Amino acid sequence: MTDLLWQKSGVATDARIMRFLAGDDVVLDRELFLYDIEASAAHVGGLANIGIVSEDEARAIRRELASLADDFRSGAFVLDERFEDGHSAIEARLTERLGDSGRRVHTGRSRNDQVLVASRLWLKARLRELADVARSVAEVCLARAEVEALPMPGYTHVQRAVVSSTAMWFAGFAESFIDNAQRADQTLALVDANPLGTAAGYGVNLPLDRDHTTRALGFGRMQVSPIYAQLSRGKFEIAALDALGAAVLDLRRIAWDLSLFTTAEFGFVTLPAEFTTGSSIMPNKRNPDVVELMRASYAPVAAARTEIEQLLSLPSGYQRDLQLSKGSIFHGFRHGLDALALLPDLLARLQWNETAMRAAIEPSMYATDVAIEAAVAGVPFRDAYRAAADSASEAGQGRTPETSLAARTSPGAAGDLRLDVLRERLRALD
Numbered sequence: 409m410t411d412l413l414w415q416k417s418g419v420a421t422d423a424r425i426m427r428f429l430a431g432d433d434v435v436l437d438r439e440l441f442l443y444d445i446e447a448s449a450a451h452v453g454g455l456a457n458i459g460i461v462s463e464d465e466a467r468a469i470r471r472e473l474a475s476l477a478d479d480f481r482s483g484a485f486v487l488d489e490r491f492e493d494g495h496s497a498i499e500a501r502l503t504e505r506l507g508d509s510g511r512r513v514h515t516g517r518s519r520n521d522q523v524l525v526a527s528r529l530w531l532k533a534r535l536r537e538l539a540d541v542a543r544s545v546a547e548v549c550l551a552r553a554e555v556e557a558l559p560m561p562g563y564t565h566v567q568r569a570v571v572s573s574t575a576m577w578f579a580g581f582a583e584s585f586i587d588n589a590q591r592a593d594q595t596l597a598l599v600d601a602n603p604l605g606t607a608a609g610y611g612v613n614l615p616l617d618r619d620h621t622t623r624a625l626g627f628g629r630m631q632v633s634p635i636y637a638q639l640s641r642g643k644f645e646i647a648a649l650d651a652l653g654a655a656v657l658d659l660r661r662i663a664w665d666l667s668l669f670t671t672a673e674f675g676f677v678t679l680p681a682e683f684t685t686g687s688s689i690m691p692n693k694r695n696p697d698v699v700e701l702m703r704a705s706y707a708p709v710a711a712a713r714t715e716i717e718q719l720l721s722l723p724s725g726y727q728r729d730l731q732l733s734k735g736s737i738f739h740g741f742r743h744g745l746d747a748l749a750l751l752p753d754l755l756a757r758l759q760w761n762e763t764a765m766r767a768a769i770e771p772s773m774y775a776t777d778v779a780i781e782a783a784v785a786g787v788p789f790r791d792a793y794r795a796a797a798d799s800a801s802e803a804g805q806g807r808t809p810e811t812s813l814a815a816r817t818s819p820g821a822a823g824d825l826r827l828d829v830l831r832e833r834l835r836a837l838d
């Protein structure tokens with residue numbers, strides 16, 4: 409391993425203990441490495457502004473940081489166990505190539521604010537992806553709701569309840585994913601605060617140019633309290649996982665519906681062939697594995713949230729426990745975003761089987777319409793309800809799915825899909 413940043417003369421290290429301290433930290437730091445480099449460049453710019461490094465040194469350091477980023481992207485530089493962590497690797501490279509200039513870089517910063525700033529930059533990028541994919545899902549759902557309204561049963565308790573339509577199904581998920589996109593944007597705004605310059609959690613005796621680093625890194629604001637900068641670690645990751653979880657919960661509902669709808673018993677939907685797999689033993693099978701893994705993706709998101717929450721039972725100030733939050737957040741976001749990324753294509757290409765859906769609509773599903781019509785004609789609703797219950801099997805007489813849907817979802821009715829309202833909300837999110 410390269411020299412430890414914190415190594416002092418006369419303090420021994422033990423290889424076993426060093427391995428325990430490091431865990432898989434340096435490998436996890438690969439996720440943060442480019443953000444750490446970006447933040448290091450901004451920090452150096454700030455140091456130049458207050459005369460800690462000269463403009464020439466700052467230029468040389470930034471050039472070296474850019475070349476380290478290139479080497480990392482190309483694979484010429486591998487971040488591995490030679491280094492205690494990503495932060496040490498950056499300083500080691502700068503020191504090796506630039507000598508004293510490299511040794512000045514850590515003036516006024518701590519790995520504590522370094523990991524915070526890199527984590528926030530990483531999460532901002534992920535929340536942008538979340539907002540984008542949520543918008544795409546909403547767009548596909550809305551577009552499909554706008555063009556076609558095939559009748560299908562609407563269920564409560566997984567029992568046939570009333571006549572519904574593919575447009576109602578899609579419109580429901582369009583609105584939920586508009587909410588999910590909005591929540592991702594709001595969470596992004598919460599995470600969008602610069603902790604760099606808060607050092608180990610208590611500030612430093614230097615006029616660090618925090619405005620410069622805030623601007624250079626594209627943060628919307630500065631985190632002002634050094635103590636809160638540390639207290640917020642874990643908390644902002646949980647907020648991000650909650651935003652992700654909201655979308656993945658809806659994804660789980662969609663996946664559940666589709667896994668039911670593709671069974672021979674329902675037969676409502678055909679999934680795009682690429683979204684199904686075969687069985688190694690049963691030649692007749694096409695299995696909806698993709699949809700099932702999408703459904704499963706909520707588990708790692710929820711697990712990540714729980715793991716971080718458990719870590720946060722801490723006094724204020726930096727504690728090494730917090731290091732474990734990185735693995736959780738990467739794991740949760742990888743599973744959640746990977747699953748969501750496939751959803752727009754899946755929804756755009758699924759095919760409804762109109763015949764099977766119409767065949768599943770039975771006469772009793774008009775009973776609620778019948779009771780409400782009688783109530784409109786003046787019969788007290790409870791009496792109309794009982795009469796309709798007694799004759800539920802005849803409720804379909806003279807009715808079609810279309811007339812039922814038109815009465816409930818046309819303009820002015822309570823079930824009016826108001827796709828125009830959803831379209832406007834979606835437009836406003838762009």
Ligand code: ARG
Nearest residue numbers: 433493519520523728730731
């Ligand atoms: N790997 C550490 C983490 O993720 C970096 C910060 C180390 N700071 C310290 N004081 N040991 O938390």
